[in-house]
Amino acid sequence: MNIIDIINKKRLNKILNDSEIEYVVNSYLNDEIKDYQMSSLLMAICLNGMTDEEIITLTKCMVDSGEKLDLSKIKNVVDKHSTGGVGDKTTLVVSSIAASLGCKVAKMSGRSLGFTGGTIDKLESIPGFKTKLTEKNFINQIKKNNFAITSQTGNLVPADKKIYALRDVTGTVESIPLIASSIMSKKIASGAKKLVIDLKVGKGALIKNENDALTLAKLMKKIGETHNIDVVCVITNMDNPLGFNIGNSLEIKEVIDVLTLKGEENLTKLCLELGAQMVMLGLNIDENEARIKVKESLESGIAYQKFKEIVELQNGQLELLEEAKYKTPIKSKQSGFIFEIDAYKIGNFCMKLGAGRINKDLKIDYTVGMVLKKTINDYVKTDEEIAIVHSNRKLTEEEINEVLEAFSFSSKKQEIEIIKKII
Ligand code: URA
Numbered sequence: 001m002n003i004i005d006i007i008n009k010k011r012l013n014k015i016l017n018d019s020e021i022e023y024v025v026n027s028y029l030n031d032e033i034k035d036y037q038m039s040s041l042l043m044a045i046c047l048n049g050m051t052d053e054e055i056i057t058l059t060k061c062m063v064d065s066g067e068k069l070d071l072s073k074i075k076n077v078v079d080k081h082s083t084g085g086v087g088d089k090t091t092l093v094v095s096s097i098a099a100s101l102g103c104k105v106a107k108m109s110g111r112s113l114g115f116t117g118g119t120i121d122k123l124e125s126i127p128g129f130k131t132k133l134t135e136k137n138f139i140n141q142i143k144k145n146n147f148a149i150t151s152q153t154g155n156l157v158p159a160d161k162k163i164y165a166l167r168d169v170t171g172t173v174e175s176i177p178l179i180a181s182s183i184m185s186k187k188i189a190s191g192a193k194k195l196v197i198d199l200k201v202g203k204g205a206l207i208k209n210e211n212d213a214l215t216l217a218k219l220m221k222k223i224g225e226t227h228n229i230d231v232v233c234v235i236t237n238m239d240n241p242l243g244f245n246i247g248n249s250l251e252i253k254e255v256i257d258v259l260t261l262k263g264e265e266n267l268t269k270l271c272l273e274l275g276a277q278m279v280m281l282g283l284n285i286d287e288n289e290a291r292i293k294v295k296e297s298l299e300s301g302i303a304y305q306k307f308k309e310i311v312e313l314q315n316g317q318l319e320l321l322e323e324a325k326y327k328t329p330i331k332s333k334q335s336g337f338i339f340e341i342d343a344y345k346i347g348n349f350c351m352k353l354g355a356g357r358i359n360k361d362l363k364i365d366y367t368v369g370m371v372l373k374k375t376i377n378d379y380v381k382t383d384e385e386i387a388i389v390h391s392n393r394k395l396t397e398e399e400i401n402e403v404l405e406a407f408s409f410s411s412k413k414q415e416i417e418i419i420k421k422i423i
Contacts, residue, residue, distance in 0.1 A: 001019070003024070003027070003037050004037075010041055010045060015051055021054065021061055022061050024038075025061040025065060028163065038163070038166055042163070042166065042167060042172040043171075045177060046171075049177055050177040055177045056226055059181040059184050059223050060226075061159070063157060065158050066154075066158045066159070067154040069135065069153065070191060071104075071192060071193075074139070076282045076284075077105075077106055077193065078098060078194040078279075079106060079192035079194070079195045079196070080098075080105075080107070080196045080197075081187060081197045083183070083197070083205065084116035084117075085205055085343065086204040086238070086246055086343040086344075087117075087242040087244075087267075087346075088117065088198075088238075089119075089245075089254055089267075091109065091119045092122070092123075093255055093271040093275070094271050094274045094275040095107055096303045096310070097278075097279070098147075098275055098278040098282055099146035100297045100303045100305070100306040101294070103283060105146060105278075105282075106139075106148065106190070106191065106192060108149075108150055109149060109151065111151070112355075112356040115204070115347030116347060116356070117251065121356075121366070123316070124364075125248035125366035125367070126249075126311060126317065126318060126320075128316050128317045131149070131150060131314075132150060133148060141313060145310065145313060148310070149314070156186060156189040157186050176212060176219065180216055181223070188227050193228060193229050194230045195229055195281075196274055197220060197231060198236055198274055199216060199217055199233050200237075201420065202238040202240075204239065204241065205343075210235065210421075213235045214423070217233035217235060217421075217423050220233060221423070234274060234421075234422050235421040237416065237418050238343055240341045240375075240416075241372065243267035244267075244372045245372075246350050246370045247350055247353075248364065249321050249322060249323070249367050250371060251369075252321060254267070258271055259303055266418040269418055270418050272291070272295060273419055275297075276293075279293055279294055324367040324368050325392050326393065328395045329385045330400060330403050332381070332383065332384050332386045333382065333404060334409055335382050335409070336379070336410055336411060337409065337410050338374055338375065338376050338380060339408045340376070340408045341375070342406040345405065346370065349403060349406070350368070350370055353365070353368040353369070367390060367392065369389075370390065371390065372386070372387050374387075376416055
């Protein structure tokens with residue numbers, strides 16, 4: 001087999017067969033196919049797409065490239081995944097809710113890359129928190145306490161690691177076939193048979209429009225079916241940051257706010273729905289019964305108890321969360337209803353402050369970020385405080401203006417739905 005023939009075939013929009021796809025994945029992993037050849041094939045896939053059958057084969061080959069976690073002996077296991085957004089701290093809230101109700105949550109999470117955050121970085125902002133569990137400890141904690149979270153155990157889907165790193169630097173991230181196979185291969189290898197995916201769409205997300213989100217959701221459900229996995233996709237708005245806080249330790253504080261009933265309205269609404277979908281799948285109960293249970297878990301405080309229990313078990317000390325040195329108020333230069341807070345601009349701004357990494361080798365400053373004081377549809381007067389930037393150096397005038405540019409105003413309120421569709 002020859003990689004040049006395969007590239008040409010995809011360039012001419014022809015269908016690759018199973019052995020060609022298997023050859024590509026294995027030969028790239030063992031360095032027989034070079035980065036420049038793989039980049040060329042990935043770009044041809046971006047431009048010409050793949051059939052569902054090609055995508056299912058690609059996903060299977062990626063799963064087979066590494067180890068798999070076997071969770072088949074544990075009952076009621078449910079997983080949750082987010083395609084990534086700004087201020088998205090829902091994983092920690094909804095996993096605590098689901099675990100408090102008897103679901104088994106085996107959570108393997110990632111770090112941040114680019115303007116969106118990663119759950120592992122948020123957890124590492126809690127002094128002492130251990131994010132690397134052995135497979136044995138991970139499984140034992142799930143069995144005993146219903147919930148464990150780790151950066152990764154074992155060598156799961158090495159093909160995705162290598163291909164994703166290349167996609168990141170070759171403009172080939174935004175391809176529905178590649179996104180679907182990348183996400184689903186990791187979920188299949190990590191062993192859960194029930195999965196809730198929060199599929200973000202909008203300015204601060206990888207997927208910019210609802211049609212593409214629908215296509216991706218249907219595809220991930222179809223891949224799930226071929227591996228006997230029940231997948232529910234919740235398509236949600238990511239034009240604006242989620243909640244008030246952006247930045248690692250600030251987001252942990254907001255997780256506590258939601259779990260103690262002081263959360264921002266849309267963030268809380270989304271957590272309740274994602275939690276209900278997890279509980280419905282995990283406990284195999286009716287959707288409405290799941291919604292009632294989830295609300296009770298939050299209101300009674302058992303979800304908050306579960307979160308504190310897991311943090312303590314993994315050595316975290318919430319009382320030692322640190323704060324940034326400078327807190328700079330950002331004041332509006334105009335009046336009106338807030339129409340939009342551009343999630344992409346805010347995410348990028350916080351990343352440049354040190355809340356995220358532009359490349360994998362950079363260190364994160366856990367304390368920096370932003371707290372929004374006003375949100376969509378709030379009326380703001382000129383000179384009123386709309387946000388506070390947390391930083392460990394003084395902000396320049398230019399930076400203050402950069403934050404202001406993320407806000408747009410209108411003379412009237414607008415309809416905004418955080419949850420667009422559940423499929
Ligand atoms: N998240 C992933 O894990 N992979 C992608 O390709 C995109 C988002």
